Amino acid sequence: MIATLIKKLLPPEEQYFFHSFEMIIEICESAALNLLDILNTGYSDDKIKKAKECKRSSAKIVNETLEKLNNSFVTPIDREDIQHITNGMHKINRRICRACVNIKLFQIKEFDERIVKQAEILKEAVDGLRAMMEMLKKHTKVSEFVSLRERIDDVESKGDEIFSIVIEDLFSGRYDAIDVIKLRDIHNCIETALNTSVVVAEDVVQIVLKHN
Numbered sequence: 001m002i003a004t005l006i007k008k009l010l011p012p013e014e015q016y017f018f019h020s021f022e023m024i025i026e027i028c029e030s031a032a033l034n035l036l037d038i039l040n041t042g043y044s045d046d047k048i049k050k051a052k053e054c055k056r057s058s059a060k061i062v063n064e065t066l067e068k069l070n071n072s073f074v075t076p077i078d079r080e081d082i083q084h085i086t087n088g089m090h091k092i093n094r095r096i097c098r099a100c101v102n103i104k105l106f107q108i109k110e111f112d113e114r115i116v117k118q119a120e121i122l123k124e125a126v127d128g129l130r131a132m133m134e135m136l137k138k139h140t141k142v143s144e145f146v147s148l149r150e151r152i153d154d155v156e157s158k159g160d161e162i163f164s165i166v167i168e169d170l171f172s173g174r175y176d177a178i179d180v181i182k183l184r185d186i187h188n189c190i191e192t193a194l195n196t197s198v199v200v201a202e203d204v205v206q207i208v209l210k211h212n
Contacts, residue, residue, distance in 0.1 A: 051100035
């Protein structure tokens with residue numbers, strides 16, 4: 001019993017929570033690249049399988065993180081912040097997975113350059129988040145986190161512009177109603193993942209400010 005108590009009081013080994021952030025954002029990057037591959041070259045069973053594997057892998061990390069939080073009295077940052085960031089990045093993976101799976105379900109085989117650009121912007125935002133996660137355990141200056149957050153904000157604004165143009169076009173009356181529903185769903189998934197990236201970036205900045 002005493003040994004268990006001591007184990008709980010000690011900090012997690014090898015900075016587990018920071019490592020879990022890095023693992024899950026790497027999955028986000030892999031998922032975003034897979035989505036781009038589908039949009040550029042078409043879907044396949046292997047690519048859809050990969051999308052689902054990314055989702056399962058990030059869900060596993062979420063569950064492991066919750067278990068670790070439950071068994072740890074001492075954490076490097078507030079446990080609520082750890083949970084919020086982990087869940088945010090998992091949401092990005094879920095949305096990317098949904099976009100990939102629905103492309104196959106909807107039998108969409110051709111995309112215009114706008115949806116590809118939207119996915120490229122998402123990948124850029126995820127890259128920014130990865131840089132943030134790597135910086136978290138290095139005691140990097142607050143100004144560098146703020147700079148990255150601003151860069152992700154700028155990227156997300158570009159995505160918003162594309163999304164607005166696309167939605168206006170889809171409801172212009174030039175498209176079949178079924179096609180509107182299908183394409184709007186895919187664009188919405190990417191837009192939500194992009195918006196979530198901004199939320200996670202802001203959460204990281206707030207954590208750094210809190211512990212600076």
